[in-house]
Amino acid sequence: MIPVKSTEEQRVDYIRAIVEKWESATSDQKRRGRDWYAIAHEFALEISGGDAKRGAGVLAALSANKPWSENCRLAQKAFTEGFASGHVRDALTKANRIMAGADPSEVLPMKLKTGYFYLCIEDPENTESVVIDRHAHDIAVRRIYGQRDRGLGALGRYNLLADCYRAAAQQIGEIPSKVQAVTWVAHIERGS
Template sequence: MIPVKSTEEQRLHYTRAIIEKWEEATPDQKRRGRKWYDVAHEFALEISGGDATKGAGVLAALSANTSWAENCRLARKAFTEGVATGHVRDALTKANRIMAGTDPAEVLPMKLKTGWFYLCIENPEHPESVVIDRHAHDIAVRKVYGQRDRGLGAQGRYNTLADCYRAAAQAIGEIPSRVQAVTWVVHIERQS
């Protein structure tokens, strides 16, 4: 687990690892990664009847510990049936509140993964949003943790990695969410 307060040297190490993973991407992986949040945004619009905020919020609320395919299935089902089912109580409560009209920013933990995931889907061009999930962590530390805890619930640890993705994005000339998505594609496909 990385320190909650990383040194400048550690931050540079994480940032370099992210840039190196970006540089490993094939042109096709870069194309797909760059479009990932755009596609997710379109899906959010589709399932919610044109309300990207609501669609992105429900997707984010139902995202914890699910694959993207399962996340999409649960969100589509929630909008079709008018009630979220098939997940843990906390996620279902959040999704149902969002579908009932509560602003996702009032329901989701906006300074952690789920909140940032919502922002990335709701506005794929957001200049600061970046999702730090287990894969983003493993890319930055150059090690696959498997099922071990990464401690990403700690605000300082999460912010350290988010800042490293932002620094990598600035060096690359992309927005942070695209850097995260492209490196995620490379990471996932290398593990398969």
């Protein structure tokens, strides 16, 4: 697990690793990564009858430990049936509250991954939000942790990595969510 309070040298190395992963992405990976949140936004609109905030909130609430395809299936099913199912109680409760009209920002943990995932889907051009998941972590530290805990529930560690993605995005000249998505695509497809 990386230290919550990293040295400036460690921080610079995390930023460098993110930029290098960006640079290693193919033009197709960059295109797909840049479009990822815009496509997710369109899906949120589609499943929610045009309410991006509600659609993005339900997608985010149901995202924990689910592949994107399963996340989409569960969210679409929730809107079709009028209630969420197929996930742990906490995720279902949050999704159902959002579907009932609660503001996602009052239901989701807004300072961690799920909240930022909601913000990036709700507004794909958001210039501050960045999702730090296990892949974003592994990219920054240049090591695949597998099933080991990365400690991303610690706000200091999460914010450190989010700030590194913001700094890398500034160097690249792109918004942080697009840097995260492009590097995620390149990381996921590294062996393909």
